[in-house]
Amino acid sequence: MNKSITVIRLTGELEIGRRDEIAALLVVSGSEAGILLDFSDVSYADSTSLAELLRFRDDADKQNVPVAIVIGSKQFARLIQYAGLGHAFRIFENRAEALMDLSQATSA
Amino acid sequence: MTGHSELRINCIARREAARPIRHAVAAFLTASGKVDREVQDDILTAVGEALANAVEHAYEGVEESEIELFARLESNDTLAVDVFDRGTFISRAARPNRGFGMRIVEAIAKAVTVDVDNGTHVRMIFTLPHHNDRIVS
Amino acid sequence: MGSERRRALILAATYAVLVIALLVGGGLYVRTLIAHSFQTAADLSTTRALAYSSLRYMLDEETGVRGYAATHNRLFLQPYNAALQPFATTLRTLRSDLTALENSAALASVNDMGAANSDYLRTVASRLLNESGENTEAIERHGKNVVDRFRADVAHVDALLTLREQIVNREVQSAIDRIGLLTGGAVALVLLISLLYAVQQANLAARIERERLRASEQRGEADVLRAAYATEKRIADTLQEAFVQRPLPTHPTFRFSATYVPASEEAKVGGDWYDALELPANRVLFAIGDVTGHGIEAAVTMNRVRQTLISSALLDPMPAALLARVARELYANKAPLVTAVAGFADAGTYEFVYSIAGHPPPLLIEPGRAPRMLDCGSLPLGAMPDNEYRTFRIQSVPGAMLVLYTDGAIEHSRDVIEGETILLAAVAEAVRLEAPDPATFIHNAVFAGREIGDDVAILTIGFAAEPAAGVRISADRAQAAFTGRLGVSQAESRASASEPQAARWTRWFGKKVA
Numbered sequence: 226m227n228k229s230i231t232v233i234r235l236t237g238e239l240e241i242g243r244r245d246e247i248a249a250l251l252v253v254s255g256s257e258a259g260i261l262l263d264f265s266d267v268s269y270a271d272s273t274s275l276a277e278l279l280r281f282r283d284d285a286d287k288q289n290v291p292v293a294i295v296i297g298s299k300q301f302a303r304l305i306q307y308a309g310l311g312h313a314f315r316i317f318e319n320r321a322e323a324l325m326d327l328s329q330a331t332s333a
Numbered sequence: 334m335t336g337h338s339e340l341r342i343n344c345i346a347r348r349e350a351a352r353p354i355r356h357a358v359a360a361f362l363t364a365s366g367k368v369d370r371e372v373q374d375d376i377l378t379a380v381g382e383a384l385a386n387a388v389e390h391a392y393e394g395v396e397e398s399e400i401e402l403f404a405r406l407e408s409n410d411t412l413a414v415d416v417f418d419r420g421t422f423i424s425r426a427a428r429p430n431r432g433f434g435m436r437i438v439e440a441i442a443k444a445v446t447v448d449v450d451n452g453t454h455v456r457m458i459f460t461l462p463h464h465n466d467r468i469v470s
Numbered sequence: 471m472g473s474e475r476r477r478a479l480i481l482a483a484t485y486a487v488l489v490i491a492l493l494v495g496g497g498l499y500v501r502t503l504i505a506h507s508f509q510t511a512a513d514l515s516t517t518r519a520l521a522y523s524s525l526r527y528m529l530d531e532e533t534g535v536r537g538y539a540a541t542h543n544r545l546f547l548q549p550y551n552a553a554l555q556p557f558a559t560t561l562r563t564l565r566s567d568l569t570a571l572e573n574s575a576a577l578a579s580v581n582d583m584g585a586a587n588s589d590y591l592r593t594v595a596s597r598l599l600n601e602s603g604e605n606t607e608a609i610e611r612h613g614k615n616v617v618d619r620f621r622a623d624v625a626h627v628d629a630l631l632t633l634r635e636q637i638v639n640r641e642v643q644s645a646i647d648r649i650g651l652l653t654g655g656a657v658a659l660v661l662l663i664s665l666l667y668a669v670q671q672a673n674l675a676a677r678i679e680r681e682r683l684r685a686s687e688q689r690g691e692a693d694v695l696r697a698a699y700a701t702e703k704r705i706a707d708t709l710q711e712a713f714v715q716r717p718l719p720t721h722p723t724f725r726f727s728a729t730y731v732p733a734s735e736e737a738k739v740g741g742d743w744y745d746a747l748e749l750p751a752n753r754v755l756f757a758i759g760d761v762t763g764h765g766i767e768a769a770v771t772m773n774r775v776r777q778t779l780i781s782s783a784l785l786d787p788m789p790a791a792l793l794a795r796v797a798r799e800l801y802a803n804k805a806p807l808v809t810a811v812a813g814f815a816d817a818g819t820y821e822f823v824y825s826i827a828g829h830p831p832p833l834l835i836e837p838g839r840a841p842r843m844l845d846c847g848s849l850p851l852g853a854m855p856d857n858e859y860r861t862f863r864i865q866s867v868p869g870a871m872l873v874l875y876t877d878g879a880i881e882h883s884r885d886v887i888e889g890e891t892i893l894l895a896a897v898a899e900a901v902r903l904e905a906p907d908p909a910t911f912i913h914n915a916v917f918a919g920r921e922i923g924d925d926v927a928i929l930t931i932g933f934a935a936e937p938a939a940g941v942r943i944s945a946d947r948a949q950a951a952f953t954g955r956l957g958v959s960q961a962e963s964r965a966s967a968s969e970p971q972a973a974r975w976t977r978w979f980g981k982k983v984a
Contacts (some may be wrong), residue, residue, distance in 0.1 A: 310828060
């Protein structure tokens with residue numbers, strides 16, 4: 226398998242003022258074995274970013290690329306819970322666990 | 334402590350304005366000393382959604398629109414936050430995320446009302462738990 | 471209200487005191503003024519009398535002197551003698567009175583009277599009395615001129631005094647007028663104040679009436695809301711009961727159990743549900759779900775979802791397609807979000823085929839293996855306009871059991887990992903003890919001594935331990951594989967191989983606080 230796991234890292238606040246920037250970063254090429262979204266240094270997120278995340282996950286699903294997410298802030302986790310998406314994503318506390326999950330997902 | 338404290342902000346609607354206004358509300362809540370960190374996070378999430386709603390269509394109207402936020406902390410431990418957006422109101426039918434924003438606000442706030450007369454007015458009421466109820470984490 | 475009353479009374483009293491003080495003060499002023507002027511008038515008439523007295527004395531002197539001059543009889547001099555002293559006294563008094571009255575013009579006349587009198591005494595009286603033999607007629611004529619001069623002075627003094635009287639009268643009159651005006655003004659002020667007070671009282675009464683009306687309006691509104699809520703609850707209850715909970719199927723190869731405990735009596739119109747329906751060819755449909763919110767909208771949505779799932783299940787064997795259909799409908803109607811698991815169990819092949827939409831992962835327990843959590847990670851129904859779901863296929867074995875539940879079963883404690891661990895332990899225990907009603911056992915084990923915060927539904931679907939005759943199982947180790955939308959099956963396994971899958975959530979959530 227020549228594909229490798231891509232890491233996309235975002236930091237700071239993922240809010241409407243940065244929507245275009247976030248949309249530009251969350252893209253799936255299709256050539257990844259798996260994608261790790263590292264949000265461990267994201268301090269705040271709102272539903273516009275959530276929408277971008279959903280769109281991204283949808284693209285990844287269509288191309289059969291597994292996605293694992295690392296979240297570092299309670300606010301982000303609660304946001305997802307309040308949006309009713311509590312079981313919609315594969316979310317981990319740290320990179321190590323996320324990578325382990327992705328490698329399990331990508332190994333035959 | 335008696336009486337109330339309040340915060341009022343008025344400015345031109347821009348997408349970049351949502352974040353500083355939310356930070357102003359955070360400063361206001363922190364300064365009051367009446368809001369726990371977790372409760373404050375939830376309130377700011379809800380307020381952030383209302384603000385994002387208000388500035389979302391900032392560039393789509395014909396004229397510049399204005400947004401106003403009015404936060405009022407009552408002595409009976411209630412916080413009321415009003416967000417006004419006086420722009421040309423564009424239908425949201427095309428949006429694919431179906432307004433997770435409102436869903437989130439409804440999950441957090443004790444009461445929410447939305448008025449779409451002459452722009453949009455979102456009013457959220459939050460109750461603050463008494464300081465005796467410590468949330469043990 | 472008491473203090474306002476007191477304030478009003480104090481104000482009224484102050485007004486009254488002010489007005490009275492004004493009137494009293496004015497009255498006293500007038501009285502003083504009038505007394506003063508009376509005094510002045512008295513003084514003036516006394517003075518006038520004195521002036522005419524002095525004239526009488528002067529005339530007496532003249533009469534005496536002229537009588538003697540005519541008769542040379544000292545008897546006829548008597549008036550003259552008698553008048554000398556009184557005249558001097560009168561003139562002195564006159565002088566001092568006029569000085570007190572500050573009437574310098576009259577004083578000048580009085581001084582001239584004195585001078586005239588002296589002149590008379592010197593140039594007339596003494597000459598005639600001395601019998602100097604001079605021309606008596608000429609002297610008497612001179613004397614008459616002096617007396618005329620005297621008389622003119624007296625008249626002058628009289629005129630001046632009269633003038634002064636008039637002035638004083640005018641002053642008194644104007645003072646009286648002013649007082650009259652002041653009194654009139656005070657009365658008008660009192661009337662005005664009374665009017666204002668009356669107006670204020672009227673306004674107050676009007677405001678009280680308005681408040682009363684508003685309060686009764688609000689009461690009316692509250693009543694309307696209460697009635698509306700009661701109606702909504704009745705309708706929701708009716709809807710709930712209208713969809714009668716289907717009894718669990720009975721089939722030789724399947725084992726079912728289920729419990730549903732709503733959070734409260736009020737939330738009897740809960741948001742959770744489960745269904746199990748027997749289908750032809752040894753298959754069974756199972757579903758479990760959770761609608762956000764309570765009330766009529768949730769009840770209607772729940773019914774619609776269940777109907778769609780059940781009716782579509784008769785035609786479509788792919789759970790992903792079932793969920794996709796429901797999802798489209800929900801999105802189109804802007805319904806509340808729904809999480810669900812729907813699938814089929816096949817008693818002929820011991821397969822579970824299922825699809826998940828934003829719901830907590832099902833647990834699979836197979837004989838000789840620890841319970842494990844199956845894969846999850848998908849969007850709730852109605853979240854996106856065109857969401858697609860995955861179908862998972864698990865090849866299982868006799869004696870296996872699939873446990874479906876709603877998140878009330880794991881999110882009762884602050885820590886979701888803890889919740890999942892407790893659930894897994896309860897499930898393992900139920901299997902170990904071969905509980906005949908695993909769902910109830912699991913529910914009781916999880917909530918032993920614990921408060922139920924949210925609705926909890928648990929549904930278990932198991933395969934009987936003894937395989938039915940003539941059935942072959944392709945593998946003795948379960949493997950999960952997912953079938954893509956295009957019907958191409960891929961061998962990728964997404965379910966964890968052996969260990970209970972650690973939950974992905976960590977200590978994020980607490981009680982909702984606002």
